[in-house]
């Protein structure tokens with residue numbers, strides 16, 4: 171699957187967002203569907219929950235998370251300095267929000283575990299091996315913690331899949347089956363975009379208590 175060297179593949183994503191950070195918010199509403207509704211699907215969390223968004227980009231979801239979970243401590247992580255700069259400009263300064271410039275999935279985080287991890291259109295961009303990503307997610311979630319994911323799923327049009335691959339998006343359709351295998355699903359929805367040009371999914375699952 172992803173087998174280029176880590177520094178090479180990570181720098182491709184960073185370079186991509188160096189430019190795209192400037193047009194991200196004015197363009198992505200037209201194809202990154204299901205982000206706002208995913209947040210409304212998240213179940214109640216314990217008081218003062220710890221929330222991590224991996225690949226938080228320009229901070230759109232963090233704003234929503236703050237609204238729905240006002241007492242939460244929220245960590246937004248992204249490998250792109252430029253995307254995080256946009257997030258810093260968007261978000262009101264708060265001691266409950268921390269933004270971390272870090273590539274996820276290769277080394278362990280030195281952070282306490284989380285009640286909720288959100289992956290919004292970032293899972294299909296990760297360049298680290300899938301097994302490593304899932305192992306890290308298990309390590310970083312508290313027992314019984316929730317994972318909420320929205321992302322591209324499949325397309326039956328090869329030209330479209332190739333176009334998305336050029337934009338660093340994996341369209342193999344293998345993430346939803348893996349999420350169902352490694353987490354206890356509580357809600358799964360799949361949707362068609364643009365009359366079936368592609369499908370995308372929303373997934374809420376729970377960390378197993380013991381591996």
Ligand SMILES: C[S@@+](CC[C@H](N)C(=O)[O-])C[C@H]1O[C@@H](n2cnc3c(N)ncnc32)[C@H](O)[C@@H]1O
Pocket residue numbers: 183187202205224225226227228229230231247248249250253272273274275289290291292295296297298
């Ligand atoms: C399509 S954007 C999604 C941004 C945001 N979550 C949203 O829903 O608008 C994907 C983001 O994931 C980040 N990203 C990709 N791979 C990453 C990794 N391994 N670790 C951290 N961030 C990553 C990119 O830099 C980019 O900001």
